[in-house]
Amino acid sequence: MPTFDADTTDINAFEVEDADLYIFSQYFDQEEVFAELHEYYNSEQYRFEIPTGEMDRIESFLDEYFYDLNRVAPDAxxxxxxxxxxxxxxxxxxxxxxxxxxxxxxxxxxxxxxxxxxxxxxxxxxxxxxxxxxxxx
Structure with missing residues (x-):
């Protein structure tokens, strides 16, 4: 059975302590990816701010486009x-x-x-x- 190995892009999402939020900075060249995440984009800070409760959904979505979302805890x-x-x-x-x-x-x-x-x-x-x-x- 053939295998399919695709290169992925790692994104580090940093947990903001006591804010119930993750932040990350990433340029997405695919319009559909940015469109899906647009509501979370802070254009003044040039970063995405994702509520903790949305992270599983966002991680699954990004995985479909070959992005690996790595959650970084405050102590790391x-x-x-x-x-x-x-x-x-x-x-x-x-x-x-x-x-x-x-x-x-x-x-x-x-x-x-x-x-x-x-x-x-x-x-x-x-x-x-x-x-x-x-x-x-």
């Missing part, structure tokens, strides 16, 4: 987080983040994947684990 977010001093160049980092916020004299970024976090470090950011900043999403 650290490898995706980087810190950069406020008011420094961070446009390339922001582009690949799902969330960012100020913490003292720093900005914390939750990157959409581990590769983006590694690239942010190459661009001058510090991994959250190595920073003097605490953060929980």
């Amino acid at each position: 977010i650290e490898p995706f987080c980087v810190v950069k001093e406020k008011y420094t160049d961070h446009a390339d980092i922001l582009r690949n983040s799902a969330y960012h916020t100020g913490r003292g004299s720093n900005t914390v970024f939750v990157m959409q994947d581990r590769l983006s976090a590694e690239q942010a470090v190459e661009r001058g950011a510090t991994p959250l684990a190595d920073a003097d900043t605490s953060f929980r999403l």
Whole structure:
């Protein structure tokens, strides 16, 4: 019996603690995918915000289009987080983040994947684990 192996795209959806919500950043080039998720898109933050109760349905829908939705719990977010001093160049980092916020004299970024976090470090950011900043999403 022949098998069919398709390449999938991983999407990390980050659980927002105490908000009953998951967030992720992903560009969908298929109009029907974006149309289905449009109601959850926050155009000011360039991310999707999915209520926890909708995640199973959204995960099943995305699976049909070869997207693997990985739910990231709040206590597992650290490898995706980087810190950069406020008011420094961070446009390339922001582009690949799902969330960012100020913490003292720093900005914390939750990157959409581990590769983006590694690239942010190459661009001058510090991994959250190595920073003097605490953060929980």
